[in-house]
Amino acid sequence: MAPLLAVCAGYFMVILDVTVINVAVPVIGRDLATSLTGIQWITDGYTLVFAGFLLTGGALGDRLGNRRVFCWGVAVFTVASAGCALAPDAPFLVGARLLEGFGAALIVPGSLALLQQAYPGPAERSRAFGLWGSMAGIAASAGPLLGGLLVTTVGWRWVFLINLPVGAACLLLSLRHVARSPRHAARPLDRPAQLAIVAAVALLTGALNEAGRRGWTDPAVLAGVGLAAAAAAAFVVRERLARSPVLPLPLLRSRAMGGGALIGLLFNFGFYGMVFTASLEFQHQRGFSALGTGLALFPAVAMTMFASVVSGRLSRRTGDRPLVIAGMLLAALGLAGWAAAGADPAYPLLVAPMMAAGFGTSFALTGSTATVMGAAPPSYSGAASALFNTARQIGSATGVALGGSLLVTAAHYAAGLRTSMAVGALAYLTAAVLAWFCVPARPRES
Structure with missing residues (x-):
């Protein structure tokens, strides 16, 4: 249980910091007297670095040991959180947020690899993946609620200070109870490929973030997408030529890994697009406060708390495919129900669609995670985890950008x-x- 608590605590911090900041930035902007551009960098800088360096974090974990890199990430993230809380001005806060994003990119790939290492049996591994998956939904959806509560009671700096005890406990549990990971130190770190994928993901994420503000036909957005595509093409060419690629292309071409990553992108697109547009609906159209918006989104959170765990317990009996399909169909029914509910539906009519989307997404997460991780050999578990989570981050950014644009x-x-x-x-x-x-x-065999 201790390895599971350690890994989930680290992952919870990372995902929480993606959304908890949203309700705090208006107050931060006033307190630090920063411009709109400064506020945007406080929010987006973390996401850009996090998404851009995920594959680098996975490659480092495979090469140097996933436990070591995971612990480095927790330490960097915790120190950077303290820097955010103590920031005297906006440029300092932006720098600390960028460092937080780098720490997050070291934490997330190792988290799945460490769970696969700590729980080798199919049944216990499915349950561990289920709890890990539920952390994402809980943290992402609880962020506005927790952020609103902290900002209105003890101040915005506590949005970052809460990471300190969690990070310290995570680091202590990891060092004491998580076994050392195998290293593949002879495998070189392919720097050109790493730079290409960092550029591709950062440019694409940045362009998608700007699309919500500037519009999809803005020259800066189109240039960002075009440069991201060029960087991705350079990554593929480099991987074909490299003697020790970041992730061998035959693995990427496998239906399980490539398809599982694309499924992760699509359900993050749907879920986080729903959370973002629902948050705007509740605050701007219905006049809810930040705290009231968090409470209004709680039905989606409540479902994510246990759907992944239930899915993990069922997968040994049924296999992953029926659970992933059922989860996606349920979530689709939920969002279709919201779309069909009319121009100004009463809030009670929206509870069931939010519950369906939250439950369906988390219900499918365990099976898609197991599909991607099962398709990679142990020596590439960090890279496979990084690929899956990079795809999910791109899905989230696309869902938010398209929702805002619409x-x-x-x-x-x-x-x-x-x-x-x-x-x-x-x-x-x-x-x-x-x-x-x-x-x-x-069902996966023992």
Whole structure:
């Protein structure tokens, strides 16, 4: 149990910091007298570095040992959180947030690899992956609630200070109870490939973030997408030529790994697009406070708390494919129900769609995680984890960017919201079809 607590505590911190900042930045901007650009960098800088360096973190874990790199990440993240809390001005805070993002990129790939190492049996590994997956939904959805509570009671600096005891406990548990990981020190770190993928993910994430503000046809957005595609092409070419690639191309071409990563991208697109647009709906159209918005989103959070755990327990009997398909279909039904609920539905009518989306996403997460991790040999477990989580981060950024763009460009706010929910439902349906072809049908053997 101790290894599971250690890994989940680290992962919880990372995902919480993606969303908890959203309700705090207006107060931070006033307190530190920063510009709108400064506020944007406080929010987006963390996400850019986090997404861009995930594959680097995975490669370092495979080469130097996943426990070592995980602990380095927790230490960096905790120190950077203290720097954020003590920041005297906006530039210092932005720098500390960038360092936080780098620590997060070291934590996340190792988290899945350490769980696979600590729980080798299929049944216990599925349960561990289930709890790990539930942490993402809980942290992401609880962020606005916790952030609103902290900002309105003890101040915005506590949004970062809460990471200190969690980080210290995570580091202590990891050093005491998580076994040392195998190292592959002879494997060189392919720096050109790492630079190419950092550039590709950072440029794409940045362009998607700007698309929500500037519009999809803005020259800066189009240039960012084009440069990201060029960097991704350079990564593929380098991987073909490298004697020791970051992730061998035959693995990427496998249905299980490539398809599982794409499923992760699609369900993050649907879920985080729903959370983002619902947050705007509750605050801007219904007049909810930051704390009230967090409470309004709680039905989605409540479902993520146990859906992944239930899925992990069932997968030994049923296999992953039916669970992933069922989760995606349920989530699609939820968002389609919201889209069909009318222009201004009463809040009680939205509870069931949010519960369906939260439950379905978390229910499918365990099986898709196991599919990707099972497709990679142990020596590439960190890189496989990094690929899966990079795809999910891109899905989240795309869902938020497209949701914001639809709200801004639609003739009426309600029409943009319903279109966003319909697009999210389509993404879930696409993921269900992919799962039929890519996720193994039979239960995993011992």
